[in-house]
Amino acid sequence: SKDRTRDIIHVSDVANAIKLSFDNPKSYGKIYNLGTGKKITIERMIHLLTVGLGYKTGGYPVKYESSTAGDPFDTLADINAVKSDLNWKPLISPEEGIKLTIKSYKNAKSKKEKVAK
Structure with missing residues (x-):
């Protein structure tokens, strides 16, 4: 369903949380949920990816299947423990994370194409 939601997180926020956990004995032996604490719909993710990659919206119909x-149906990380223990918070929104990922993809693709020439 296009209305399903996910709590996605950018890799740099994950790396930051891992580094903070190494430096803080309070985290030793603990498991933390990481996310942004914000939901984004599958439909919104597909829209951001489509536009970000330069495709025409609606040009490639997406078939939403049942679960x-x-x-x-919904996921949302409870990040209260990691915020409290490590004074961590996500710095990149789901939307910005998708934009940064697309930018990184395009840069890598461009470099690969230059090497192939």
């Missing part, structure tokens, strides 16, 4: 067994 898969065991796949939750």
Whole structure:
């Protein structure tokens, strides 16, 4: 369903949380949920990817299927423990994370194309 939601996080926020956990004995032996604490719909993610990659919206119809067994409709990370223990917070929104990922992809693709010439 296009209305399903996910809590996605940019890799730099994950790396920052990992570094903070190494430097803080309070985190030793603990498991933390990481996310932005914000939901983004599947439809919104597809729109951002489509536009960001330069494709025409609606040019490639997306077929939204019914749910898969065991796949939750909504996900939202509870980040209270990591915020409290490590004084960590995500710095990049889901939307900005998608934009940064697309930018990185385009840069890598451009470099690969230059090497291939």
